[in-house]
Amino acid sequence: MEEPEKSSLDRRSFLKVAATSGAALVASTQALTAQQPAPAGAVAAPAGMAAQGVAETTVEVLSEERHGSDFMMDVLKPLGFDYVTINPHSDSGGLQESIINYTGNKNPELITCLHEEAAVAIAHGFFKIEGKPLAALIYSSVGLQHASMAVYSAFCDRVPVYLLLGNSIENPNSRSAQDPVGMARDFTKWDDSPVSLSHFAASAVRAYSVAMTPPQMPVAITVDKSLQEDRIPAGTKLHIPKYTPNTAPQGDxxxxxxxxxxxxxxxxxxxxxxxxxxxxxxxxxxxxxxxxxxxxxxxxxxxxxxxxxxxxxxxxxxxxxxxxxxxxxxxxxxxxxxxxxxxxxxxxxxxxxxxxxxxxxxxxxxxxxxxxxxxxxxxxxxxxxxxxxxxxxxxxxxxxxxxxxxxxxxxxxERDRVLASHGWDSSPISTARIAAELWEQIKTKDWSLVSRSDGMSDWAWKLWDFERYYHHIGQSGSVGIGYSNPAAVGAALANRKYGRLSINLQNDGDLMFQPGTLWTAAHHKIPMLTVMHNNRSYNQEVMVVARMAAERNRDISRCHFGNVFDKPHIDYAQLARSLGWYSEGPIDNPRELGPAIRRALAVVERGEPALLDTITQPN
Amino acid sequence: MNHFVVCRVSGKLVIEAMLFLLVMLLAIPSATVQAQQPALSQAAPSAETIAKGKQNFVTYACYACHGYFGQGAETGPRIDTSRRTLAAFVSFVRKPGRAMPPYRTQSQISDSALAEIYAFLKSVPPPPDPNSIPLLNTK
Structure with missing residues (x-):
């Protein structure tokens, strides 16, 4: 696990100010009902200090000078976010700085993402293992536009993701939006754009409650730049609402x-x-x-x-x-x-x-x-x-x-076993062979399939013994391409603290939507084994166009146009290496697969990500 | 599971079916027939024919559903040519009548190209017995 960057708190001179709110700010992530309002007459104590083990009833704070985003963290921290995925931007600088320095980049810790879609999809995958949402801090206009596909996937998949959208409406710039969530309101459950810190506190807690109540879905809170950056006048009374989870609706x-x-x-x-x-x-x-x-x-x-x-x-x-x-x-x-x-x-x-x-x-x-x-x-x-x-x-x-x-x-x-033998020694490698080779080496470990099981013709589902809840994270919800790679990284991030072995069966086309996510996994030392389903095409679409051409009595030999990505072949092993992963490949000889898996698993068990670029049969 | 509904013919019938196909093809204009002649030989297919068939299997997107060797996948079953004549094979491709789209005409894929594919598929060794594969016999 990555060491949090050293907080600057210890380099500054402290002004001791007694505050008596700590208990509320170390609320167990499993028991969020423990949250208490800040004491009357005081701004809530700095959450990061409490999280770092400072006595709960007397909390040292940096200074009396506090900013809106510090209070925002006082509100957000007790909700139990382990991580905030982020693609940085100028309108969230205040909140980002508070995460880093006010709460010490710990619970939540920032996860650096190279695209907003990845930031949301990582949160999607994380929830499916951990059952807790992550917050994604992204730009309200251009960021949410990038992220929208991933938000839609989470919506379809009934997964709560907590969107924090930096915006600047009080002092607008060319990227400001008057209703930033408007473009995503068709696939979010609730949103708000608070105009004051009290408003933020109420809406932030409400958003969490709405997201977590079945049917669970993404929510969005816009955080205005000025609201983040403005100083909180001394003596301001701000209340943090108590969050108590709703009982899920039961049948009559x-x-x-x-x-x-x-x-x-x-x-x-x-x-x-x-x-x-x-x-x-x-x-x-x-x-x-x-x-x-x-x-x-x-x-x-x-x-x-x-x-x-x-x-x-x-x-x-x-x-x-x-x-x-x-x-x-x-x-x-x-x-x-x-x-x-x-x-x-x-x-x-x-x-x-x-x-x-x-x-x-x-x-x-x-x-x-x-x-x-x-x-x-x-x-x-x-x-x-x-x-x-x-x-x-x-x-x-x-x-x-x-x-x-x-x-x-x-x-x-038994039928599946017979079908798995077909093309057993073929090159490109059969997807059944890949699943079987993997199973042989993971079956005695504490494993988790962090990708869709319906990739590689369902062979993992047919040949592996899926028994525990974390053995599988399900599918994407939207069937949108680009979900799988970042969601796998998110699920692997959740598995990390349990020491589980995360396995990602990765479609080649999907990886190219968010290849930068590989860097995120390497940077944050998220161990996982990715095995490529590299058939060098959007094969589903090859079949669709072949059918169209056949039914229209036209040229079938041209159905590869627009669907196949060869000439040049994408070298996924080299791509992964360039982004900090151990990798091998391309591997097209099935006899080389078992030893390659063994070497890659040794890397993963050291706490690093590894990728095998396996050249596969189409399905 | 298999697409093919015509099956279980003896070796003798295979030859008869191929002769029948030859007769049928003689009715096709000579240029077309010439193009198809190499595939109609009753001799064992040459390595060149098999190689062409392998290429055709890709060119005409057969691999996309059935795999590069016709071994099958969830999108298309294994193509078992062991008990199917060339004529039955061609007939099925022209009019599959099931999930597979029909490759109806010579302009879409010629009979000779289909014959080359047939020769290629015939050259593919049968799958191993799953009981002989240790990885398919583990818990």
Missing amino acids: SAAVAEVARLLVSAEFPVLAVERAARTAAGLKYIIELAELLQAAVVDTIQRMNFPSRHPLSQESSVLRTADVVLALEHPLLSRSSLKPGAKLISISSFDLFTRSNYWHFGKYQEADVPIAADAEATLPALIEQVKRLITSDRRIAFAARRVKLAEAHQKSR
């Missing part, structure tokens, strides 16, 4: 009882899960419900919802045979994918907040029992209801169902 008890009745009496119930497990608890609940019912589980793997090798984990084709389908945070599951007459139950927070412009919500879901609630929060009550209704007869029927499902699961695994 009568509706939940009806769902339990339908599930227990069903002949072949299926749990269809998408973003159902927000936390490790959600994973546990889904396993418990599935095993109580011995019900098939179909997972779109947008979260780590269900273990990959669990016998009840089934292929999506079983939806066609279900008489009752329970869709958990799966608003896009279409009735057309079910057999006629099947009951569709939906528990989802999706309708509790949405926006109208971007159609990430898809077609209206015709559910028979729609419950607008957070699935994870509703599952404990549903499990209790199911337990009450299961009779000994049903238990016998459930046991028989499990046997059949376990057989189907085993057949599916």
